[in-house]
Amino acid sequence: MQAPQPLHEPSDAVNSLPTATRLEVSSREVDSGETGAKLVALTFDAGSSAEPVPQILRALAERGLHCTFFLTGQWIERYPDSARQIAEAGHELGNHSWSHPAFTSLSDEQIREQLRRTEGIARRVCGRSTKPLFRPPFGARDERVRSVVAEEGYLTIYWTVDSWDSVKKDITPQMITDRVMRRIRPGAIVLMHCGSEATARALPQLLNALDAQGYRVVTVGELLSASGR
Numbered sequence: 001m002q003a004p005q006p007l008h009e010p011s012d013a014v015n016s017l018p019t020a021t022r023l024e025v026s027s028r029e030v031d032s033g034e035t036g037a038k039l040v041a042l043t044f045d046a047g048s049s050a051e052p053v054p055q056i057l058r059a060l061a062e063r064g065l066h067c068t069f070f071l072t073g074q075w076i077e078r079y080p081d082s083a084r085q086i087a088e089a090g091h092e093l094g095n096h097s098w099s100h101p102a103f104t105s106l107s108d109e110q111i112r113e114q115l116r117r118t119e120g121i122a123r124r125v126c127g128r129s130t131k132p133l134f135r136p137p138f139g140a141r142d143e144r145v146r147s148v149v150a151e152e153g154y155l156t157i158y159w160t161v162d163s164w165d166s167v168k169k170d171i172t173p174q175m176i177t178d179r180v181m182r183r184i185r186p187g188a189i190v191l192m193h194c195g196s197e198a199t200a201r202a203l204p205q206l207l208n209a210l211d212a213q214g215y216r217v218v219t220v221g222e223l224l225s226a227s228g229r
Helices: 053-061 073-078 081-087 108-126 145-153 173-183 195-213 222-227
Strands: 039-046 069-072 093-094 155-159 190-191 216-218
Touching: 039 222, 053 069, 053 081, 053 173, 053 222, 069 073, 069 081, 073 081, 073 108, 081 108, 093 108, 093 190, 093 222, 108 145, 145 155
Parallel strands: 039 069, 039 190, 039 216, 069 093
Antiparallel strands: none
């Protein structure tokens, strides 16, 4: 296992975290935060459509919230305006690969190329780095994948709660809200998708439900910082 490496030196003006947070990167996997506070991180993976993005951003902006968006390089290339809007709204960026392959089926060098291409286009289009957060496509990861990813400067971020917005056919906004709220707990990382119209429509009621239960929505970086991770 790779030894932890502190990232985000103060001189790095284009890092993805909106605060001066330093996260330690290693081949470990993170699927939640360890905190007694009622903090949760809503995360949005972007690899298909960008049509729901304005509605998602509007719901978050109305409440003054920032979340974490894991972007594929091909998505940034196809939807540069949406990618810029996410970054300019102050949301945290993460690397979700270039073309969304299962990393367990790739060679070490192919993994590096996937990460580096996405980092390059994120810096060009968004003016921001995706480091140090990586979300494995399809959730496909193992010790080798996590080690190579860590060598590239990324910490593998999995999830606590899958909203099912990308896997359940004809899922409704109410079903998404109910599923997340049944499984939510302090420190949870919730998986959602930018391309899901149901998620965009569910988001206002989900945020209201979280607020009613005393939860505060934060970025993955903020969650891990609060957890001392």
